[in-house]
Amino acid sequence: MKRKLLLVALFAAFAMVLSSTVAMAAPILIKFSHVVAENTPKGKMANKFKELVDQRLAGKVEVEVYPNSQLFGDNKVLEAMLLGDVQLAAPSLSKFKKYTKKLQIYDLPFLFKDMKAVECFQQGPKGQELLMSMKNKGLIGLGYLHNGLKQLSANSPLRVPADAKGKKFRIMSSDVLAAQFEAVDAMPLKKPFSEVFTLLQTKAIDGQENTWSNIYSKKFYEVQPYITESNHGVLDYLVVTSVEFWMGLPDDIRTELKKALDEAIAYGNQVAAEKAVADKKKIADSGRSEILTLTDAQRQQWVDVMKPVWKKFEGEIGKDFIDAAVSCN
Ligand code: SIN
Numbered sequence: 001m002k003r004k005l006l007l008v009a010l011f012a013a014f015a016m017v018l019s020s021t022v023a024m025a026a027p028i029l030i031k032f033s034h035v036v037a038e039n040t041p042k043g044k045m046a047n048k049f050k051e052l053v054d055q056r057l058a059g060k061v062e063v064e065v066y067p068n069s070q071l072f073g074d075n076k077v078l079e080a081m082l083l084g085d086v087q088l089a090a091p092s093l094s095k096f097k098k099y100t101k102k103l104q105i106y107d108l109p110f111l112f113k114d115m116k117a118v119e120c121f122q123q124g125p126k127g128q129e130l131l132m133s134m135k136n137k138g139l140i141g142l143g144y145l146h147n148g149l150k151q152l153s154a155n156s157p158l159r160v161p162a163d164a165k166g167k168k169f170r171i172m173s174s175d176v177l178a179a180q181f182e183a184v185d186a187m188p189l190k191k192p193f194s195e196v197f198t199l200l201q202t203k204a205i206d207g208q209e210n211t212w213s214n215i216y217s218k219k220f221y222e223v224q225p226y227i228t229e230s231n232h233g234v235l236d237y238l239v240v241t242s243v244e245f246w247m248g249l250p251d252d253i254r255t256e257l258k259k260a261l262d263e264a265i266a267y268g269n270q271v272a273a274e275k276a277v278a279d280k281k282k283i284a285d286s287g288r289s290e291i292l293t294l295t296d297a298q299r300q301q302w303v304d305v306m307k308p309v310w311k312k313f314e315g316e317i318g319k320d321f322i323d324a325a326v327s328c329n
Helices: 002-024 041-056 074-082 102-107 115-123 125-131 175-182 193-201 212-217 243-247 251-286 296-306 309-317 319-326
Strands: 028-033 061-066 139-149 151-154 168-171 187-190 207-210 226-229 234-242 290-293
Touching: 028 041, 041 061, 041 139, 041 251, 074 139, 074 234, 102 125, 102 175, 102 234, 102 309, 102 319, 115 125, 115 139, 115 234, 115 319, 125 139, 125 319, 139 212, 139 243, 139 251, 151 212, 168 175, 168 193, 175 187, 175 309, 193 207, 212 251, 234 243, 251 290, 309 319
Parallel strands: 028 061, 168 187, 168 207, 226 290
Antiparallel strands: 139 234, 151 207, 151 226
């Protein structure tokens, strides 16, 4: 009898310890690091994701969002992710070349006619295949997020390719983008996003390429008197995590997180479409920068000199991927 009582007491004590351990278990921490301002498609998407997780997984998962390169710049964030120092990021698709050459497709100049074509490719079989193109390097793409089409800004008007000759342009860390500017005899310089404003302001560089929302939110238009509405390329994002973190999550949590992420991305895409119009208008209204519209003949000149870049990268990207993208136009 005494032994039985002792066993019951031991069992009760064990149960108490176990339940208090479970109750006290720290929530899973997700650090979401990005480089842009909060008032951008990516900034708003990240905050929406946090809001949804706070509502649905309170006490189980905690999301901390670090905007404006506060935690990591894009050049370091993927290494940090593989070390477990950050769990989510959404670098521009131009910033993955160390991990896969396939995503270079998104940098090919004049590949997509508009954002509808980009969406068609991303949601099609080839675009979806690319989400997993870095799995063997430890990274998984969880979804694409739009920002929009890129424009050229400079300290002098750029109407035809010859206007860019000899000028220094900041680019993201992409060999395709380097080739694109070399095709117009310009000088591309790979620099982190966090340095662009100062480089432009001090005239260490002459120009850059970016979307309306980045040009507006980072005030590039205040230090670039001309913006050519070239729509020559796309700047979109891959929401990325590490295989180790993602596959290590309990199944139910992973499912909920993916659902929240998909909803946040859909919201971010809506913001991107609105900002492409609204931020362009704010820049035009500011009077700080003149927006140049190309004639069809001028635009064709840019297409003619830049499009040969495709051939150079076709081997690394795969012709089947390029053909699938073109078929979306
Ligand atoms: C971003 O939108 O995340 C940054 C783009 C850039 O580096 O120009």
